Amino acid sequence: MARKASLSGFPEWLPNERLVELHVLDSLRRSFELHGFSNIETRAVETVGQLLRKGEIDKEVYGLSRLQNDDGEATGADPNALALHFDLTVPFARYVVENAGHLAFPFRRYQIQKVWRGERPQDGRFREFTQADIDVVGDGALPFRYDVELALVIADALSALPIGDFTVRVNNRKLAEGFYLGLGIEDTAGVLRSIDKLEKIGPEKVAEALVNDIGTTADQARAALALASIRTTDTSFVEQVRALGVEHELLEEGLNELAEVIDVATSRAPGRVVADLSIARGLDYYTGTVYETVLVGHEKLGSICSGGRYESLASKGNRTFPGVGLSIGVSRLVSRMLADGGLKATRDVPSAVLVALNDDASWYPAQDVAAALRERGIAVEVAARAEKFGKQIRYADRRGIPYVWFISEEGTHEVKDIRSGEQVVADPQAWTPPIEDLQPGITTS
Amino acid sequence: MARKASLSGFPEWLPNERLVELHVLDSLRRSFELHGFSNIETRAVETVGQLLRKGEIDKEVYGLSRLQNDDGEATGADPNALALHFDLTVPFARYVVENAGHLAFPFRRYQIQKVWRGERPQDGRFREFTQADIDVVGDGALPFRYDVELALVIADALSALPIGDFTVRVNNRKLAEGFYLGLGIEDTAGVLRSIDKLEKIGPEKVAEALVNDIGTTADQARAALALASIRTTDTSFVEQVRALGVEHELLEEGLNELAEVIDVATSRAPGRVVADLSIARGLDYYTGTVYETVLVGHEKLGSICSGGRYESLASKGNRTFPGVGLSIGVSRLVSRMLADGGLKATRDVPSAVLVALNDDASWYPAQDVAAALRERGIAVEVAARAEKFGKQIRYADRRGIPYVWFISEEGTHEVKDIRSGEQVVADPQAWTPPIEDLQPGITTS
Numbered sequence: 001m002a003r004k005a006s007l008s009g010f011p012e013w014l015p016n017e018r019l020v021e022l023h024v025l026d027s028l029r030r031s032f033e034l035h036g037f038s039n040i041e042t043r044a045v046e047t048v049g050q051l052l053r054k055g056e057i058d059k060e061v062y063g064l065s066r067l068q069n070d071d072g073e074a075t076g077a078d079p080n081a082l083a084l085h086f087d088l089t090v091p092f093a094r095y096v097v098e099n100a101g102h103l104a105f106p107f108r109r110y111q112i113q114k115v116w117r118g119e120r121p122q123d124g125r126f127r128e129f130t131q132a133d134i135d136v137v138g139d140g141a142l143p144f145r146y147d148v149e150l151a152l153v154i155a156d157a158l159s160a161l162p163i164g165d166f167t168v169r170v171n172n173r174k175l176a177e178g179f180y181l182g183l184g185i186e187d188t189a190g191v192l193r194s195i196d197k198l199e200k201i202g203p204e205k206v207a208e209a210l211v212n213d214i215g216t217t218a219d220q221a222r223a224a225l226a227l228a229s230i231r232t233t234d235t236s237f238v239e240q241v242r243a244l245g246v247e248h249e250l251l252e253e254g255l256n257e258l259a260e261v262i263d264v265a266t267s268r269a270p271g272r273v274v275a276d277l278s279i280a281r282g283l284d285y286y287t288g289t290v291y292e293t294v295l296v297g298h299e300k301l302g303s304i305c306s307g308g309r310y311e312s313l314a315s316k317g318n319r320t321f322p323g324v325g326l327s328i329g330v331s332r333l334v335s336r337m338l339a340d341g342g343l344k345a346t347r348d349v350p351s352a353v354l355v356a357l358n359d360d361a362s363w364y365p366a367q368d369v370a371a372a373l374r375e376r377g378i379a380v381e382v383a384a385r386a387e388k389f390g391k392q393i394r395y396a397d398r399r400g401i402p403y404v405w406f407i408s409e410e411g412t413h414e415v416k417d418i419r420s421g422e423q424v425v426a427d428p429q430a431w432t433p434p435i436e437d438l439q440p441g442i443t444t445s
Numbered sequence: 446m447a448r449k450a451s452l453s454g455f456p457e458w459l460p461n462e463r464l465v466e467l468h469v470l471d472s473l474r475r476s477f478e479l480h481g482f483s484n485i486e487t488r489a490v491e492t493v494g495q496l497l498r499k500g501e502i503d504k505e506v507y508g509l510s511r512l513q514n515d516d517g518e519a520t521g522a523d524p525n526a527l528a529l530h531f532d533l534t535v536p537f538a539r540y541v542v543e544n545a546g547h548l549a550f551p552f553r554r555y556q557i558q559k560v561w562r563g564e565r566p567q568d569g570r571f572r573e574f575t576q577a578d579i580d581v582v583g584d585g586a587l588p589f590r591y592d593v594e595l596a597l598v599i600a601d602a603l604s605a606l607p608i609g610d611f612t613v614r615v616n617n618r619k620l621a622e623g624f625y626l627g628l629g630i631e632d633t634a635g636v637l638r639s640i641d642k643l644e645k646i647g648p649e650k651v652a653e654a655l656v657n658d659i660g661t662t663a664d665q666a667r668a669a670l671a672l673a674s675i676r677t678t679d680t681s682f683v684e685q686v687r688a689l690g691v692e693h694e695l696l697e698e699g700l701n702e703l704a705e706v707i708d709v710a711t712s713r714a715p716g717r718v719v720a721d722l723s724i725a726r727g728l729d730y731y732t733g734t735v736y737e738t739v740l741v742g743h744e745k746l747g748s749i750c751s752g753g754r755y756e757s758l759a760s761k762g763n764r765t766f767p768g769v770g771l772s773i774g775v776s777r778l779v780s781r782m783l784a785d786g787g788l789k790a791t792r793d794v795p796s797a798v799l800v801a802l803n804d805d806a807s808w809y810p811a812q813d814v815a816a817a818l819r820e821r822g823i824a825v826e827v828a829a830r831a832e833k834f835g836k837q838i839r840y841a842d843r844r845g846i847p848y849v850w851f852i853s854e855e856g857t858h859e860v861k862d863i864r865s866g867e868q869v870v871a872d873p874q875a876w877t878p879p880i881e882d883l884q885p886g887i888t889t890s
Contacts, residue, residue, distance in 0.1 A: 006543050007527075010490060014547050015483040015554070022484060034819045036796035036826035038460040039467060043573055044489070044559060045455060048512070060511075064529070066563035067493070067506045067522055077512055082452075084509070098451050102459050104793065104843045106829065109460070114489060118511035128488055143829040145808065152812070268812065348549065351481035363590065367597070367713065374479045381481035384551065384588040398549045 009121030010128045011335060019345035021130075021334045023442045024161055025112060028132050028328065031157035032110040037134055040109050042091035044116075049079030050094055051086065060086055060117040084116040088133040088327065093314035096137055096321050105139035105321075106146070112330070124301050124332045135325030137313055142322045144257060147289040147309055148264050154305060154326050155269035158293065162442055163337060165296035166304070169231075169276035170261050172289050173308070175254025176280070179227050179241070182248030183220045190214040195228050196280035203229075228278040234266055235259045237275040257288060287311040291326055295333075298340070304333050345440040347400025350379040352433050353415070354396040355405040357386040365407055372428040378438065380405075393418055402437050454566030455573045456780060464790035466575075466779045468887045469606055470557060473577050473773065476602035477555040482579055485554050487536035489561075494524030495539055496531065505531055505562040529561040533578040533772065538759035541582055541766050550584035550766075551591070557775070569746050569777045580770030582758055587767045589702060592734040592754055593709050599750060599771050600714035603738065607887055608782060610741035611749070614676075614721035615706050617734050618753070620699025621725070624672050624686070627693030628665045635659040640673050641725035648674075673723040679711055680704045682720040702733060732756040736771055740778075743785070749778050790885040792845025795824040797878050798860070799841040800850040802831040810852055817873040823883065825850075838863055847882050 005011050013021055029039070051061055064082040065075040074080040085091050088111050096103065112132045121127055134153060136146045151168060158166050176195070177188040185191055194209045203225050210221035223244060230240045238255050258275055265273035281290040288309035295304055307326030314321045337343045353373060355366040363382065370380040381401070383392050389406075396404050396418055405426070406414045415431060416423040432438075450456050458466055474484070496506055509527040510520035519525040530536050533556050541548065557577045566572055579598060581591045596613060603611050621640070622633040630636055639654045648670050655666035668689060675685045683700050703720055710718035726735045733754035740749055752771035759766045782788045798818060800811040808827065815825040826846070828837050834851075841849050841863055850871070851859045860876060861868040877883075 003544070003547070006539075007488065007490070007492075010488040012487055012540065013485070014544060015485055018483070018485050033795035034822070034824050036794055036824055038463070038794050040458070040460055040463050042457055043452065043455040044561070045452070045573070047452075062509045062527075063512050064507045064509060065521075067508050067528065076510075082507075083512065094451075095457065099448070099459060102448070104840075108794070108826070116489070128490070145829045149827070149829075264809075268816075349481055349483050349553070350478035364709075371713075377479070379479050379481055381553070382594070384590045384594075395549075 009119075009126050011126055011331065013334075013338075014348075016345045016348045017334075017338050019348075019440050020338060020343050020442055021330070023345075024330060024334055024337075025130075025132070027160050028112065028157055028330075029110070031153070031160050032132075032134055035108075035153045035156070037108045037110040037153075040092075040095065040111055041113055042085070042088070042095050042111070044084055044114070045082040046085050046091055046094065047079060048077060048081045048083050051083055051090060052079075053090070060119055062116050062118050086117045087115055088113060088131050089135075089313070089325070092133070092135060093321075097314045097316045100139070100316060100319070100321075105137065106142055107137045108134075109137075110134045124336065126331055126335075129329065129331035132328040132330050133307075133325060135307075135313075135323050137321050137323035137325075139321060140319065142324065144260070144288075146324050147257065148261050150307075150324050150326060151261050151265050151273055151291065152268055154291070154293070154328075155265065155272040157328075158305065159269075159272070161333075162343060162444070163295060163333060163341070166272070167294055167296060168265075168273045168305070169279050169292045169294070170258065170265075170273060170289060171275070171277055171279035172254040172258040173286055174250050174288055175241070175258055176227065176277070178248040178251030178254050179244075179246050180220075180224065182246040182251055183216075183223055185214070185216055185220055185224075187214050191216070191224055192280045195224065195278065198225075198228055198278050198280075230277040231274060232262075233271075233274050235262050235275070237262070237277065241277070254288075261289060281306065281308055285310045285312075289324065295336070298336060301332065301336055304329050342444045343442055344444075346443055347402070347440045349381075349399045349401060350440065351381045351399065351401045352378050352437055352439075353380045353403045353405050354392065354401045355380060355382045355407070356389060356392040357383045358407065358409060359386045362386065362407055365411070366405075369405055369407065369413065369428045373431075376432060378433065400440075403433060454564075454571050456571055456776065458779075458783075459793075461790045461793045462779075462783055464793075464885050465783060465788050465887055466775070468790075469775060469779055469782075470575075470577070472605050473557065473602055473775075474555070476598070476605050477577075477579055480553075480598045480601070482553045482555040482598075485537075485540065485556055486558055487530070487533070487540050487556070489529055489559070490527045491530050491536055491539065492524060493522060493526045493528050496528055496535060497524075498535075505564055507561050507563050531562045532560055533558060533576050534580075534758070534770070537578070537580060538766075542759045542761045545584070545761060545764070545766075550582065551587055552582045553579075554582075555579045569781065571776055571780075574774065574776035577773040577775050578752075578770060580752075580758075580768050582766050582768035582770075584766060585764065587769065589705070589733075591769050592702065593706050595752075595769050595771055596706050596710050596718055596734075596736065597713055599736070599738070599773075600710065600717040602773075603750065604714075604717070606778075607788060607889070608740060608778060608786070611717070612739055612741060613710075613718045613750070614724050614737045614739070615703060615710075615718060615734060616720070616722055616724035617699040617703040618731055619695050619733055620686070620703055621672065621722070623693040623696030623699050624689075624691050625665075625669065627691040627696055628661075628668055630659070630661055630665055630669075632659050636661070636669055637725045640669065640723065643670075643673055643723050643725075675720070675722040677707075677720050678716075680707050680720070682707070682722065686722070699733075706734060726751065726753060730755045730757075734769065740781070743781060746777065746781055749774050787889045788887060789889075791888055792847070792885045794826075794844045794846060795885065796826045796844065796846045797823050797882055797884075798825045798848045798850050799837065799846045800825060800827045800852070801834060801837040802828045803852060803854060804831045807831065807852055810856070811850075814850055814852065814858070814873045818876075821877060823878065845885075848878060 286308035290308035293305035313323040731753035735753035738750035
């Protein structure tokens with residue numbers, strides 16, 4: 001972007017850029033709905049108590065307080081105080097518990113909303129950004145098949161976007177934890193946290209941390225790193241893991257689950273999904289499949305779409321709601337595509353036609369033409385003033401409006417394609433632009 | 446609504462209710478785009494200084510502060526502190542000034558976003574709600590014709606919604622102020638503020654306030670109330686005003702402008718737009734046309750769509766940006782339609798088809814059927830488990846999914862309309878549901 005946000009971390013798009021973002025949002029919505037996901041929105045605010053339930057992230061939360069808090073409402077870190085949500089998972093969990101009696105399970109939902117984090121802004125990290133989440137949530141149990149399905153849904157949804165090649169990297173917590181348990185390591189969560197830093201700090205430092213901080217032996221650390229180095233585009237990872245000679249029931253379960261995801265994905269979404277045994281995901285609540293997604297050629301941007309399986313997204317008394325879901329970082333994706341991908345809309349405005357004015361009184365018949373065209377779904381503006389035709393054409397040209405409509409003093413109609421200069425007689429009740437001119441398109445310039 | 450929001454003033458919809466809201470939002474977007482309005486979004490936060498520029502409303506503003514504010518960022522009422530926007534006009538004015546060099550004027554934009562106000566929640570008043578705004582903004586000047594056009598756009602947009610009859614009430618500040626000046630009253634703003642309370646406190650109390658608080662004579666108060674009592678469905682208000690015997694240049698200008706709006710609207714949007722000389726609008730920045738809109742039969746709900754002309758939405762050095770715009774209170778409208786209008790979606794989910802499973806292995810061919818149907822824009826879910834058909838059909842029935850698809854062991858395909866029970870042989874590559882079943886519709890139950 002040439003322009004700088006006037007408030008660091010809070011990006012705003014120009015109309016043309018917003019058309020690119022809308023294209024992405026519309027495409028995601030369409031993909032999710034074709035797969036039967038229902039839309040919901042949750043409020044922007046949660047109680048601080050709800051947001052901090054999982055601990056550790058309080059630094060990022062924006063608390064709210066009315067500027068004139070004259071009735072003593074809770075503020076700051078008080079658990080009853082209000083704060084802006086920092087993701088869509090915590091609010092969704094609350095929504096499921098509150099509305100369980102009104103929802104049909106398994107509940108498939110998508111949710112596209114802004115979230116806020118008070119982090120230091122940097123490339124690809126914003127303080128306000130849009131997430132697009134899909135989850136399937138069960139009541140008590142949720143078949144593993146949904147883990148497979150969600151990999152397909154997300155491959156489908158991302159393939160429909162103008163973002164080029166991407167890779168969904170899949171791993172399984174059971175596989176990793178079972179492997180560590182089979183090695184005789186007890187602090188499996190500690191190992192996962194260290195492995196999660198692999199890409200950042202490299203294998204040697206991870207090995208050091210495993211031995212010094214987690215208390216593994218050097219052999220155990222080596223084996224854990226060997227596991228994390230496995231990456232295959234098919235189910236051959238199973239053999240590679242077995243070759244490491246570790247055995248554990250949970251490991252077997254994880255191998256079978258991951259093999260099922262990769263097996264189906266290689267046939268139904270070829271080239272899109274790989275097994276990557278280094279994927280750990282920072283968040284503690286994942287219990288099985290975990291997903292991450294990188295844009296090919298933009299790996300440094302980090303994951304643009306992550307998620308996994310959680311055995312208990314939420315609970316209500318002794319009722320638990322397991323789920324599996326993914327979250328797309330729309331703002332991160334769109335800002336990169338605008339900056340480096342050269343994506344832009346073919347015009348700045350929805351209008352396909354400007355109806356020009358001969359004289360002041362022709363504003364009225366011009367409105368008739370506009371109304372007739374709109375009836376057929378053609379976006380139209382009417383000039384506000386009878387300026388010289390050249391000036392009216394420049395008005396259209398500056399906005400990328402492809403057609404200018406003229407009504408002669410005798411009441412005949414002509415429409416001009418201002419790109420080619422071609423002008424033809426046209427009937428307001430029948431004329432339609434070519435389908436590619438009907439709405440702004442998205443191009444890579 | 447049967448359900449109560451878990452946080453007072455922060456409504457959340459169930460999936461079926463959200464479909465009604467989405468229908469409204471989609472319809473507004475389509476109407477605005479057909480009239481050539483570009484979409485933008487602004488960040489949710491502004492600086493406190495920006496928000497309080499106009500004064501008086503600080504009580505309603507939600508200030509923001511990071512729960513762990515460890516680097517001394519401004520908080521509370523500090524002008525540099527961040528706070529949530531309470532409308533879309535103030536952020537839009539800032540956006541126009543900041544991006545003036547990148548925008549083509551007159552700039553037509555629509556903006557549909559959440560806003561927040563720390564008000565005491567009550568019927569139809571929320572702390573978080575969605576507004577849909579349209580404005581046209583000029584650079585230096587903006588022809589009056591846009592005042593006429595916006596009345597037509599909004600009549601068009603509201604007519605496309607399933608909300609029943611509505612009335613757009615239009616007045617003109619110049620008309621009222623010119624009239625008061627012609628009467629010899631100097632504090633025209635004070636009179637407007639009193640007249641604005643007419644519907645709430647009645648003419649007698651307004652007359653008292655005019656005499657006691659504003660210092661008008663009894664005759665002046667009577668004349669001001671006589672003006673405010675004029676309401677016509679055509680331009681006959683002009684004669685009625687003239688009959689009051691007051692003369693002033695500004696009054697003439699206002700009469701001409703309002704007559705132009707009403708004249709065009711009666712022919713182009715018959716029955717939708719009336720002249721109502723009691724409309725004052727609380728906000729000080731309107732300088733000409735003012736609009737309010739009530740739902741017929743729900744007048745007590747207050748205005749669902751208001752706005753007007755402002756000579757200076759924003760300024761940058763000696764450059765001013767006049768505009769005219771309207772704002773629709775989407776949440777107020779939708780909550781009323783859900784509660785009293787009986788609006789609901791014909792099903793809870795986007796899915797038109799559930800592909801049933803014979804046995805566990807049939808999940809794979811079922812995915813082929815689903816993919817083939819989705820190619821033609823049909824929303825499909827695949828059952829996750831090969832339960833008894835009765836149970837799979839009940840799954841569809843509970844969600845309102847109209848069709849269940851069966852693949853026999855021999856690989857033949859049939860699809861059942863579970864409402865009628867009719868079951869027919871079908872080709873996954875060719876079958877399409879009737880158009881009315883393709884997506885959830887909106888009905889009044």
